[in-house]
Amino acid sequence: MTTIAAPPAPAVLPPAHERFFAAGHDQVVDEHDAVLWDVLRGLTQGGKRFRPALLVHLHAxxxxxxAHVAAAVADAVELLHTAFVIHDDVIDGDEVRRGRPNVGGTFAARGLADGATPERARRYGEAAGILAGDLALAGAVREIALCGAxxxxxxxxxxxxxxxxxxxxxxxxxxxxxxxxxxxxxxxxxxxxxxxxxxxxxxxxxxxxxxxxxxxxxxxxxxxxxxxxxxxxxxxxxxxxxxxxxxxxxxxxxxxxxxxxxxxxxxxxxxxxxxxxxxxxxxxxxxxxxxxxxxxxxxxxxxxxxxxxxxxxxxxxxxxxxxxxxxxxxxxxxxxxxxxxxxxxxxxxxxxxxxxxxxx
Missing domain, CATH: 1.10.600.10 (Farnesyl Diphosphate Synthase)
Incomplete structure (x- = not known):
């Protein structure tokens, strides 16, 4: 079994992620949009984080x-990983990630609670997953563009x-x-x-x-x-x-x-x-x-x-x-x-x- 001894996830999001999510929350338009950002933020916390560890340790x-610029790019790489994971779950039809509902699973459950049929609720979850992945992907590109290099x-x-x-x-x-x-x-x-x-x-x-x-x-x-x-x-x-x-x-x-x-x-x-x-x-x-x-x-x-x-x-x-x-x-x-x-x-x-x- 492959194990990853990467540094533990920080208790406070790094500056690049903080900026990304602060901007997102400042621009939410309704309750559902706010939930999308909350679920997306949760997906960036925890995990093995070996990709940013590779970048930061090798850079040094x-x-x-x-180190600050390297950390910003490393965080962008992890945000890119989040985007790919979300899109991959949509492609594979998965509604659980790390033992809990992912973006699609969260919004499919909300659709069912609102009275939608299972098929319509599933499509609602897929739409949320595609959009959340797009937001994370755009955020990763922006963080690299503004990394300070x-x-x-x-x-x-x-x-x-x-x-x-x-x-x-x-x-x-x-x-x-x-x-x-x-x-x-x-x-x-x-x-x-x-x-x-x-x-x-x-x-x-x-x-x-x-x-x-x-x-x-x-x-x-x-x-x-x-x-x-x-x-x-x-x-x-x-x-x-x-x-x-x-x-x-x-x-x-x-x-x-x-x-x-x-x-x-x-x-x-x-x-x-x-x-x-x-x-x-x-x-x-x-x-x-x-x-x-x-x-x-x-x-x-x-x-x-x-x-x-x-x-x-x-x-x-x-x-x-x-x-x-x-x-x-x-x-x-x-x-x-x-x-x-x-x-x-x-x-x-x-x-x-x-x-x-x-x-x-």
Whole structure:
């Protein structure tokens, strides 16, 4: 299970978020708008916050001199994460986040309380989610634009953000497409992980830290490569944890990923094995039971899919470490420590990682 030892969430929102929410609350037009802002604010509190931790710690390790500006950009990255999480919940039809109703769930419940049909209440919740995500996204862009960095640095940050937004949107669209039931390759699944997760969660904070610290261009480029490897490894490990972890470890229902049936690397590899005919009825079954999930896990192990993904995580971790080894100290040590926090201590490469093949 991946654990994050990031700094705890502050009791008082950082200045960038404070400014964002103060402006929002000053402009509310009615009670419902006020609730939207309250729910949005609640989503920025708590959580692992490893993205801003990556940016702030690496910026300092690279010799960055303006901690206040770095903190402002780090907060913008976390606000961007909030926007993506809200939109992702709408796309996936989820109404709960971190054990409590998310934006969509909150407003769907309000719609039901006002007498709407379940379908209309659900659409009301989706509308609220889309709008709240848009507000957070606009706020993140504004906070970077007003972070206080030199104009040329701010332009580079905005260019980086634009590139990340493009790839993240492509990743989200691809994630939905590969779940439509057509033929999906392992390359497709890895592309989704790179575009949807690695781009904004790892490449963005790492490269932004280097840009703010006026690091050489080769360092900025190297951090992009490290971020891609680390981000894909992190997503693959998260996919493994989502199936094989417990609710206590992951904070979510251990049946959720199997019930949803997303075409992750784990499932894509399993689909090419001789065990797929046995496994297929359990993947994407919205009524999957504990016994069914237990059998699905057994088959994912038996067909070699679990070990194959573990081997991919191992190799990607190694590639990230190799990239980090080319960075100057103390940035090298800082990132090695963060890799251990995010992916755990290095382990021997899994043996017999090649999954069995079959016609199914």
């Amino acid at each position: 390790a690279l010799g960055g001199q303006d 030199r104009p040329d640095v701010t332009v580079r940050l905005l260019d980086l953000l634009e590139e990340v937004l493009h790839r993240s949107a492509a990743g989200e669209l691809a994630d939905v497409r590969v779940s439509l039931g057509g033929r999906v390759t392992l390359a497709d699944a890895l592309d989704v992980a790179e575009w949807k997760t690695a781009a904004y969660s790892f490449e963005l904070p790492l490269q932004a830290a280097a840009i703010l610290a006026d690091a050489p261009e080769d360092v900025v480029a190297a951090l992009g490569a490290v971020g891609r490897c680390l981000g894909v490894a992190f997503q693959l490990q998260d996919d493994l944890d989502g199936v094989f972890g417990t609710a206590e470890q992951t904070g979510k229902d251990p049946l959720c990923d199997l019930r949803e049936g997303k075409s992750t690397a784990l499932i894509t590899i399993a689909r090419s094995s001789s065990r797929w005919a046995q496994l297929a009825p359990f993947v994407g079954d919205p009524d999957l039971t504990e016994d069914g999930a237990r059998r699905a896990r057994e088959l994912l192990v038996a067909c070699g899919a679990r070990r194959a993904v573990e081997a991919l995580v191992h190799d990607l971790r190694g590639a990230a470490v190799a990239g980090v080894d080319r960075l100057p100290e103390p940035a090298r040590r800082t990132l090695l420590d963060m890799i251990t926090v995010l992916l755990g201590a290095p382990v021997p490469a899994p043996q017999a990682a090649t999954p069995e093949r079959g016609a199914a």
